[in-house]
Amino acid sequence: xxxxxxxxxxxxxxPQGFLAAGITAGLKPSGNPDLSLxxxxxxxxxxxxxxxxxxRAACVDLCAARLQASGGHARAVLTNSGQANACTxxxxxxxxxxxxxxxxxxxxxxxxxxxxxxxxxxGVPIPMDTLVAGLDPLVAALSAEGGEAAARAIxxxxxxxxxxxxxxxxxxxxxRIGGMAKGSGMIHPDMATxxxxxxxxAGVPAEVWQAMASRAVARSFNAITVDGDxxxxxxxxxxxxxxxxxEGHWQALEQGVTAVAQHLARAIARDGEGATCLxxxxxxxxxxxxGARAIARTVCGSSLVKCAxxxxxxxxxxxxxxxxxxxxxxxPEAVALWLGExxxxxxxxxxxxxxxxxxxxxxxCAAGAYLGGPGPVGDTVMIRLLVGAGTxxxxxxxxxxxxxxxxxxxxxxx
Amino acid sequence: xxxxxxxxxxxxxxPQGFLAAGITAGLKPSGNPDLSLxxxxxxxxxxxxxxxxxxRAACVDLCAARLQASGGHARAVLTNSGQANACTxxxxxxxxxxxxxxxxxxxxxxxxxxxxxxxxxxGVPIPMDTLVAGLDPLVAALSAEGGEAAARAIxxxxxxxxxxxxxxxxxxxxxRIGGMAKGSGMIHPDMATxxxxxxxxAGVPAEVWQAMASRAVARSFNAITVDGDxxxxxxxxxxxxxxxxxEGHWQALEQGVTAVAQHLARAIARDGEGATCLxxxxxxxxxxxxGARAIARTVCGSSLVKCAxxxxxxxxxxxxxxxxxxxxxxxPEAVALWLGExxxxxxxxxxxxxxxxxxxxxxxCAAGAYLGGPGPVGDTVMIRLLVGAGTxxxxxxxxxxxxxxxxxxxxxxx
Numbered sequence: 081x082x083x084x085x086x087x088x089x090x091x092x093x094x095p096q097g098f099l100a101a102g103i104t105a106g107l108k109p110s111g112n113p114d115l116s117l118x119x120x121x122x123x124x125x126x127x128x129x130x131x132x133x134x135x136r137a138a139c140v141d142l143c144a145a146r147l148q149a150s151g152g153h154a155r156a157v158l159t160n161s162g163q164a165n166a167c168t169x170x171x172x173x174x175x176x177x178x179x180x181x182x183x184x185x186x187x188x189x190x191x192x193x194x195x196x197x198x199x200x201x202x203g204v205p206i207p208m209d210t211l212v213a214g215l216d217p218l219v220a221a222l223s224a225e226g227g228e229a230a231a232r233a234i235x236x237x238x239x240x241x242x243x244x245x246x247x248x249x250x251x252x253x254x255x256r257i258g259g260m261a262k263g264s265g266m267i268h269p270d271m272a273t274x275x276x277x278x279x280x281x282a283g284v285p286a287e288v289w290q291a292m293a294s295r296a297v298a299r300s301f302n303a304i305t306v307d308g309d310x311x312x313x314x315x316x317x318x319x320x321x322x323x324x325x326x327e328g329h330w331q332a333l334e335q336g337v338t339a340v341a342q343h344l345a346r347a348i349a350r351d352g353e354g355a356t357c358l359x360x361x362x363x364x365x366x367x368x369x370x371g372a373r374a375i376a377r378t379v380c381g382s383s384l385v386k387c388a389x390x391x392x393x394x395x396x397x398x399x400x401x402x403x404x405x406x407x408x409x410x411x412p413e414a415v416a417l418w419l420g421e422x423x424x425x426x427x428x429x430x431x432x433x434x435x436x437x438x439x440x441x442x443x444x445c446a447a448g449a450y451l452g453g454p455g456p457v458g459d460t461v462m463i464r465l466l467v468g469a470g471t472x473x474x475x476x477x478x479x480x481x482x483x484x485x486x487x488x489x490x491x492x493x494x
Numbered sequence: 495x496x497x498x499x500x501x502x503x504x505x506x507x508x509p510q511g512f513l514a515a516g517i518t519a520g521l522k523p524s525g526n527p528d529l530s531l532x533x534x535x536x537x538x539x540x541x542x543x544x545x546x547x548x549x550r551a552a553c554v555d556l557c558a559a560r561l562q563a564s565g566g567h568a569r570a571v572l573t574n575s576g577q578a579n580a581c582t583x584x585x586x587x588x589x590x591x592x593x594x595x596x597x598x599x600x601x602x603x604x605x606x607x608x609x610x611x612x613x614x615x616x617g618v619p620i621p622m623d624t625l626v627a628g629l630d631p632l633v634a635a636l637s638a639e640g641g642e643a644a645a646r647a648i649x650x651x652x653x654x655x656x657x658x659x660x661x662x663x664x665x666x667x668x669x670r671i672g673g674m675a676k677g678s679g680m681i682h683p684d685m686a687t688x689x690x691x692x693x694x695x696a697g698v699p700a701e702v703w704q705a706m707a708s709r710a711v712a713r714s715f716n717a718i719t720v721d722g723d724x725x726x727x728x729x730x731x732x733x734x735x736x737x738x739x740x741e742g743h744w745q746a747l748e749q750g751v752t753a754v755a756q757h758l759a760r761a762i763a764r765d766g767e768g769a770t771c772l773x774x775x776x777x778x779x780x781x782x783x784x785g786a787r788a789i790a791r792t793v794c795g796s797s798l799v800k801c802a803x804x805x806x807x808x809x810x811x812x813x814x815x816x817x818x819x820x821x822x823x824x825x826p827e828a829v830a831l832w833l834g835e836x837x838x839x840x841x842x843x844x845x846x847x848x849x850x851x852x853x854x855x856x857x858x859c860a861a862g863a864y865l866g867g868p869g870p871v872g873d874t875v876m877i878r879l880l881v882g883a884g885t886x887x888x889x890x891x892x893x894x895x896x897x898x899x900x901x902x903x904x905x906x907x908x
Binding site: 132133134135136167168169201202203311312383384387388390391393396397400401403404405409410412415425428429430481482483484485486487489490 | 546547548549550581582583615616617725726797798801802804805807810811814815817818819823824826827829839842843844895896897898899900901903904
């Protein structure tokens, strides 16, 4: 399938009918923007994916419950950054209810139409007076050009803001998808949350949209691995609202939704603490896509592989050993392995490859300067693993592991 | 149950009837001892546990097949250190067969009674001439005092040798259990293998012995987590041979077998690259032992928890967040948490604890100098997590994650 999607500017407010805002309410000691709002057009549907951790914040429970009760409909999502509102007991849920009710009143909506995401320090309640006092200026700042401000106000320890928008012509009219995310891959002390938001100005039935968003999450946010620690607050929310899109274009729409989600997920992995490069692992020849992705994630998540990439060491032994413990059956004698354009293994055994050239490839990626050969250019280290003759293929993303990561996460003192 | 077991010297040759040897055959460029032999008395049974990795060395296949065919009987195990003989194709199996046949001839045994373990660099075949030339001096060196030499010759990147022996009076006679292991916890480049050996001079039926050894492995070697990378060669072999022990003493025997295995497993975790302390996580109140241990392992394996311990940061948020993603159901509202004698959480919420005192506790452990309070003393950081009212309890061990670990594993260049 050819790709009809092209990048445009505007982030989550690129799609028609979406408004957003981001302001400094005073929740963060740093004085950085800390209150963000995304407002979808009337009748919008909303799909959600949430952390699988048993220990999850009250705001996550509230979002999940409201989307289930409404059959996948919501109009707005408020994000506060600074306090995660996790492990805060009964007060946590009460504060989430208060915040969404106060915002709903100002937007002329029912409380049930408003969702909330929190990110920041675990175990610390939200200063509710400060949050509520911020709602009037937040609503006043709503704008069709507010995507960038909204994307900035959801950040915590991120080094860069993460947003994207794509446009395609589907059924003779423009369709736009926007996205923003936060999460610095490897997780800063207690600021662990990954948040992702997507907006789309095509109308799609709620069940179709939820299924589409769930598949996109599996191929993006759930295909990145950073240090393996799942947050108490991880949330992805995707809004779609606008003129209905004919069923014949749903497949093309899903292509765009997946591309936006993958862009945001890669940006999170790339922003990992202390990371110098993105690692992309592509597994082919597995029995199915899920198995291929599971192998890819295990390779991406191996501390030894991550250290080897950081050390610019083309260490095939670590890659194949990680693949072997993924819990997915394959024939070790069928394994072939490539690092960039360098083939390191064939039929389960090491080849005599050009080791200095492979190491030079890793160094070029780390410098963001790899320009040639098959696979991505720039700062992406490409690992390709063939594990058999099956049709299952899957990709996962991660980043290298540096001594800087340990220093950031060890030297922090609560 | 009271503990009848007391430490004695002698390692794997402490039990009566066991002989061992370790020599330098020239397999390692370093000139360190590299060929080790353990010989069990006639009629001995042997239990085995092997790596779950799909990519496993030929020697592992051979051990597993021979133990299955013999119904759990073997007399000797040869260990060569320097080359792992993994990813070496058909030659790998041929070399394992050759080595065991040549040793069997010298010992007057059938080849099927001899096992082999290899550890060292993956993808590199064993220099067979060197190995075979070492067999005569190895057999000549066999001795009832050879435990320590054998324990030295199985090491690769380990900083310290790992051995132990215990003795108890069971049924009016002394029973002895010896053990040795190698594995430096966090894994040196391509030298990933964990090997463990146990000897016992009590006679036990093969099926009983295998079941006993499997339970002990679950509570020891399978309860340590270092950097999550399972090796191609991981093997545990337990030999028992001597006067039959009455069934009434099997439970006491298992207590000793478990203690020996746990000592060796803890020693491997403690010897982790760049590690400054052992971390022991005890989970109580789960539905069953396996669930409790799964939670404990997840906490032990969390990079964020490991970094926090290294930074001497009593970071309860990371511990409970890791527990929440273990995949084991529990009630987050029931969680209570202790670090040493400091309680950090109660009923799912943080307590106002003495943060400097908790940090001082971590610093004392890292200095190997923690002397008081409940839980282990010395260099063990004790984390205790209560997750409900169930009767399931389990323990896991790991070590802290230091920037030194990353440097060791990144700076290595193949």
